[in-house]
Amino acid sequence: MAKKRKRIVIKFGSGILANAQGTSLDAPQFRRLCAEIAALVEAGHEVIVVSSGAVAAGLAELGLRERPEDLPGKQACAAIGQSKLMQLYGKMFVKHKLVVAQLLLTYRDLDSRVSHANARNTFTRLFQQRGVVPIVNENDSVAVDEFGKFGDNDKLSAEVAVLVEADMLILMTSVDGLLDAKGETVRAVKDIEKVFELVKPEKGKFSVGGMASKLQAVKVAVEAGITTYIAGGRCPGRIPEIAAGKAVGTRFVAKARTL
Numbered sequence: 001m002a003k004k005r006k007r008i009v010i011k012f013g014s015g016i017l018a019n020a021q022g023t024s025l026d027a028p029q030f031r032r033l034c035a036e037i038a039a040l041v042e043a044g045h046e047v048i049v050v051s052s053g054a055v056a057a058g059l060a061e062l063g064l065r066e067r068p069e070d071l072p073g074k075q076a077c078a079a080i081g082q083s084k085l086m087q088l089y090g091k092m093f094v095k096h097k098l099v100v101a102q103l104l105l106t107y108r109d110l111d112s113r114v115s116h117a118n119a120r121n122t123f124t125r126l127f128q129q130r131g132v133v134p135i136v137n138e139n140d141s142v143a144v145d146e147f148g149k150f151g152d153n154d155k156l157s158a159e160v161a162v163l164v165e166a167d168m169l170i171l172m173t174s175v176d177g178l179l180d181a182k183g184e185t186v187r188a189v190k191d192i193e194k195v196f197e198l199v200k201p202e203k204g205k206f207s208v209g210g211m212a213s214k215l216q217a218v219k220v221a222v223e224a225g226i227t228t229y230i231a232g233g234r235c236p237g238r239i240p241e242i243a244a245g246k247a248v249g250t251r252f253v254a255k256a257r258t259l
């Protein structure tokens with residue numbers, strides 16, 4: 001019998017959190033996404049949000065219109081933007097009597113058994129406290145490539161889903177799923193290896209990952225036995241629909257879990 005209360009990791013990409021110009025965060029969009037998550041928590045699910053958007057949120061303060069190429073520029077943007085991001089989540093979730101918890105992770109926080117266990121213990125304790133929504137991002141202001149950066153939040157969200165033994169991972173993005181060569185949404189994928197050929201090089205102006213990184217992340221999650229979805233983050237209702245098992249976006253079938 002399907003579990004009624006699920007542990008769900010939901011990733012929001014930059015493209016669905018920034019406004020069209022990319023100069024600030026899209027507050028109405030945050031309001032709706034947070035309301036949909038609050039309804040899941042109210043229904044008894046445990047939800048972790050992996051949120052991009054820090055760099056996009058910091059651009060305007062530095063007088064920039066595009067993602068900076070240089071590392072200090074990106075890190076300064078993230079340092080400013082991360083606090084704006086959390087302020088906005090805090091403001092939206094408090095309306096639903098929910099508290100936000102910020103977890104900024106680097107690759108190093110998950111690459112050894114000890115640090116892995118520490119991170120997992122934090123999530124476990126947060127879930128014991130009903131009414132908390134953990135919000136995860138990469139610790140961009142200090143993580144640098146040569147010291148093992150995740151690089152994109154698709155990968156990070158899959159690692160978090162594995163860490164907490166999630167039942168489901170949902171990647172909310174600017175398209176309503178993986179599109180085939182005719183531009184139609186692929187409804188279900190049983191063999192992840194067969195769909196990499198559908199990836200096109202384009203991605204959102206403020207995004208890092210692109211579809212290739214999403215499929216890499218999906219592979220990690222489904223191989224760990226976690227059902228994964230890619231779905232449209234600007235389509236109202238997708239989050240509750242997926243949680244209820246409706247066929248929206250693209251569903252990637254999980255491999256059987258090994259003991």
Ligand SMILES: Nc1ncnc2c1ncn2[C@@H]1O[C@H](COP(=O)(O)OP(=O)(O)O)[C@@H](O)[C@H]1O
Nearest residue numbers: 013014015173179198200203204207209210211
């Ligand atoms: N086969 C495909 N199906 C859907 N989107 C694709 C495909 N190949 C490439 N893409 C691109 O992936 C983008 C989504 O990834 P990205 O821009 O990184 O979003 P996010 O900020 O949510 O991580 C889409 O806007 C689209 O341009």
Ligand SMILES: N[C@@H](CCC(=O)OP(=O)(O)O)C(=O)O
Nearest residue numbers: 014053054055152153208209
């Ligand atoms: N950690 C970065 C986002 C990195 C990232 O993966 O972005 P995206 O491809 O939009 O999910 C930030 O907060 O801006």
